[in-house]
Amino acid sequence: MRRSALVVTAALLVPSLAGAEESVRVREGRRLAAEFCSPCHAVGKTDASAHPAAPAFRLLEQRVDLDDVRRRLRGGLFAGHADMPQFKMTREQARAMHAYLRSIQGP
DSSP states (O other): OHHHHHHHHHHHHHHHHHHHHHHHHHHHHHHHIIIIITTTSOOSSSOOOSSTTSOOGGGGGGTSOHHHHHHHHHHOBOOSSTTSOOBOOOHHHHHHHHHHHHHHOOO
16 A cells, blocks of 8 residues: 555656756746847747847747757757857757747747
């Protein structure tokens, strides 16, 4: 009886740990977006982009595949215009940005 209670307790904790890890990842992605992207892009849920041509991050999913953005951040994100700096993030940074971008998508 004790063993089954332990298994049930462990099963209930695993999603909580995964959620906590995701929360840390989202916070790190928010920090990276604020540091590197906010001079041009709206990186929050309600702000406006400082650069008129820079899309708001909360609407990116309407324009691009966010999984592709994660791969491009990891491999080197290069834009076709001079205003956009070139980025190459670590695997964890790209995962964090991806998690943050996913967390803010919506109207």
